[in-house]
Amino acid sequence: MSNIVEYDLIVIGGGPGGYVAAIRAAQLGINVMCIEKRKSFGGTCLNVGCIPSKTLLHSSHLYEQSKNDLVNYGIEINGKVSLNLNKMMANKTDTVEKLTSGIAGLFKKNKVDHSFGEAKFLDNKTIEVNKKKFKADKLLIATGSVPSTIPGIEIDEKNIVSSTGALEFEKVPKKLAVIGGGYIGLELGSVWKRLGADVTVIEFSDTLVPTMDKDIAKIFHSTLTKQGINFMLSTKVESAVNKKEEVEIKCLNFLNNKSEVLGFDKVLVAVGRKPFTHGLGLESLNININKNGTIDVDKNFQTNVAGIYAIGDVISGPMLAHKASSEGHVFAEQLLGNKPEVNYQCIPAVVYTEPEVAWVGPTEKDLIKSNTPYKKGLFPFSANARGKTTGETIGSIKFLSHKKNDKILSVHIIGAHAGELI
Numbered sequence: 001m002s003n004i005v006e007y008d009l010i011v012i013g014g015g016p017g018g019y020v021a022a023i024r025a026a027q028l029g030i031n032v033m034c035i036e037k038r039k040s041f042g043g044t045c046l047n048v049g050c051i052p053s054k055t056l057l058h059s060s061h062l063y064e065q066s067k068n069d070l071v072n073y074g075i076e077i078n079g080k081v082s083l084n085l086n087k088m089m090a091n092k093t094d095t096v097e098k099l100t101s102g103i104a105g106l107f108k109k110n111k112v113d114h115s116f117g118e119a120k121f122l123d124n125k126t127i128e129v130n131k132k133k134f135k136a137d138k139l140l141i142a143t144g145s146v147p148s149t150i151p152g153i154e155i156d157e158k159n160i161v162s163s164t165g166a167l168e169f170e171k172v173p174k175k176l177a178v179i180g181g182g183y184i185g186l187e188l189g190s191v192w193k194r195l196g197a198d199v200t201v202i203e204f205s206d207t208l209v210p211t212m213d214k215d216i217a218k219i220f221h222s223t224l225t226k227q228g229i230n231f232m233l234s235t236k237v238e239s240a241v242n243k244k245e246e247v248e249i250k251c252l253n254f255l256n257n258k259s260e261v262l263g264f265d266k267v268l269v270a271v272g273r274k275p276f277t278h279g280l281g282l283e284s285l286n287i288n289i290n291k292n293g294t295i296d297v298d299k300n301f302q303t304n305v306a307g308i309y310a311i312g313d314v315i316s317g318p319m320l321a322h323k324a325s326s327e328g329h330v331f332a333e334q335l336l337g338n339k340p341e342v343n344y345q346c347i348p349a350v351v352y353t354e355p356e357v358a359w360v361g362p363t364e365k366d367l368i369k370s371n372t373p374y375k376k377g378l379f380p381f382s383a384n385a386r387g388k389t390t391g392e393t394i395g396s397i398k399f400l401s402h403k404k405n406d407k408i409l410s411v412h413i414i415g416a417h418a419g420e421l422i
């Protein structure tokens with residue numbers, strides 16, 4: 001008798017892509033098993049990404065408001081506002097634990113089996129995990145992504161950290177360098193700035209968050225500068241070396257060709273993320289992988305090998321949790337014969353800084369590039385009565401609509417509650 005356990009679907013990876021796919025497929029009536037190599041579900045997003053970063057963004061915002069802003073509204077705190085970083089971190093851990101264990105509860109409720117351990121393909125139908133074998137006709141790869149690195153800069157998660165390390169500092173750094181002006185670097189830079197660090201963002205390109213609309217990015221840059229974050233744009237970091245007292249960064253501004261050596265007590269490397277397929281054994285199956293490391297899939301998320309599918313950060317498209325979840329949901333529906341599709345034009349992006357930035361649809365530059373005739377409307381928060389009542393007057397809303405039929409093509413917001421508005 002074979003000791004291989006069989007399922008209809010095996011999902012590899014328990015992140016926002018994998019767990020949503022597993023639950024939806026089980027709800028639609030098939031036998032599903034989800035394998036996760038971490039000790040908890042929720043993937044990057046719940047364990048070391050969206051959730052812990054948003055918790056710290058909220059806590060640090062409350063701290064800064066209590067310290068600097070409430071007095072403007074006639075609220076005086078008679079006594080010092082002080083930071084208890086241990087407690088702030090404990091609240092973050094508690095939030096993460098509640099959410100990750102919630103997924104275990106959802107798996108139980110929806111009868112999704114699971115296994116903790118690293119999955120490896122033995123052939124196109126068989127997976128090995130913890131020396132046990134599982135078989136399925138359909139297999140879904142949802143193994144996500146990991147932080148990108150810079151050649152020659154070694155991340156020790158102590159002084160030179162990735163986003164994971166920057167969520168765990170035991171004390172507020174005096175001087176923090178953030179290499180990369182994308183949304184992860186700016187969110188985590190904002191957290192530590194609010195808690196008291198002197199933060200310098202070093203960015204290769206001449207603008208922040210290159211995927212953001214340029215009008216909005218300009219307001220964003222000047223707002224963060226006013227908050228006290230230092231920016232070095234058009235600057236390349238050539239090395240970052242752990243010295244006795246500090247991390248020494250050597251960088252080159254290629255506008256004026258000036259080299260500088262700067263010292264920081266912590267350095268966050270936030271130069272993007274790359275798809276993760278290491279250790280899965282995909283080579284032996286000859287699964288097509290693109291130059292940038294993403295797995296090639298068709299519109300039904302199927303790879304070039306029949307019965308093997310992929311979704312989320314490990315395929316192309318924006319690396320966002322709700323994109324991975326939408327793909328997971330649609331994948332499961334399609335597997336069971338339904339016909340939904342992901343509308344990639346309607347995936348919003350949000351940067352949870354203060355103020356927030358959020359958008360959906362193409363930037364003005366994209367429309368120019370695609371020769372789309374458009375009209376532009378820009379409205380400042382400073383002229384919005386609700387903004388005035390709450391003192392949240394920084395920012396603008398920009399609409400881009402089709403010149404001929406007024407169809408809204410995209411919306412770009414910088415301002416309070418931009419995430420909810422989008």
Ligand code: FAD
Pocket residue numbers: 012013014015016017018035036037038042043044045046048049050051053117118119120142143144145163184276278279280311312313314319320321322323324352
């Ligand atoms: P992941 O969440 O990466 O999950 C993949 C899982 O697969 C992992 O748990 C991994 O352990 C597991 N795995 C890998 N290989 C194997 C194997 N061989 N066997 C078993 N398991 C395996 N997105 C947003 O939309 N909004 C945000 O505000 C946001 N903030 C972020 C903040 C930070 C600091 C970071 C780092 C990311 C953030 N993201 C955010 C991005 C978001 O986390 C990802 O887009 C999302 O988690 C991708 O989901 P996924 O399921 O594709 O992959």
